[in-house]
Amino acid sequence: MTSRLHLTVDGPAAAPVLLLGSSLGTAAAMWEPQVPLLAERFRVIRYDHLGHGRSAVPAGPYTLDLLGRELLRTLDDLDLRWVHYAGLSLGGMVGMWLAAHAPDRVRRLALLCTSASLGPAGPWRERAATVRAGGLPTIADTVVARWFTPAFATARPDVVAAHRAMLTATSPAGYAACCEAIAAMDLRPDLGRIDTPTLVVAGADDPATPVAHAREIVGRVPGARLVVVGAAAHLANVERPAQVGRLLREHFEEPGG
Numbered sequence: 001m002t003s004r005l006h007l008t009v010d011g012p013a014a015a016p017v018l019l020l021g022s023s024l025g026t027a028a029a030m031w032e033p034q035v036p037l038l039a040e041r042f043r044v045i046r047y048d049h050l051g052h053g054r055s056a057v058p059a060g061p062y063t064l065d066l067l068g069r070e071l072l073r074t075l076d077d078l079d080l081r082w083v084h085y086a087g088l089s090l091g092g093m094v095g096m097w098l099a100a101h102a103p104d105r106v107r108r109l110a111l112l113c114t115s116a117s118l119g120p121a122g123p124w125r126e127r128a129a130t131v132r133a134g135g136l137p138t139i140a141d142t143v144v145a146r147w148f149t150p151a152f153a154t155a156r157p158d159v160v161a162a163h164r165a166m167l168t169a170t171s172p173a174g175y176a177a178c179c180e181a182i183a184a185m186d187l188r189p190d191l192g193r194i195d196t197p198t199l200v201v202a203g204a205d206d207p208a209t210p211v212a213h214a215r216e217i218v219g220r221v222p223g224a225r226l227v228v229v230g231a232a233a234h235l236a237n238v239e240r241p242a243q244v245g246r247l248l249r250e251h252f253e254e255p256g257g
């Protein structure tokens, strides 16, 4: 079966592949700030989750297992035996699933602004129902307020508006189905099986996946390393583009990478 995931590819064809997974309600454009730096050394493949961006929108609810298996199918289609993987938030959740369930397919892993368990389930199911009934604009202000610190939002209203537009362009059905995947998710029991070198990055001011969630991942993934990025909320890669770009490049360029 051909992949249902839309891919955006940059960088030299012969370079090692670095797969980038985006957050709930965003798409490949979320990674624009890091692509120039990373594509100097890597074949950077950004994928849109099922139900997001230009990927297919099968009927929900989804699960992390479904999102992860779809990505594995994509790697098979591309004949990729292994990749480096970086994911933010929902992208990080898929990254944890992949590294735990297909360890031979992930060489090095970076998990940004993410969580292995983001309960309770009730509010996620309510968010899914709200979006199915009223569309993304009904929740956009609340969600975007968690993506950026107030200082950044004041300084860069253009960036905030572009990311809000990405959110409201997302399929309501696809977004809701991914909310249901998060509602049902508990990756904590899987983390001890991850044996790939792992960098965990948290935004110091992230109200969506707070630093404590990153510490829990680091406590469970053997050898994982934590970096807390100051003055950044949930989309830390957008708010602190150069620092996050450097962290990723250094992590994936390390010996053996």
Ligand SMILES: O=C(O)CC1=CCC(=O)O1
Binding pocket: 022, 023, 024, 025, 088, 089, 090, 091, 143, 146, 182, 208, 234
């Ligand atoms: O939308 C939010 O509240 C924050 C978030 C959780 C998972 C994700 O990708 O974004």
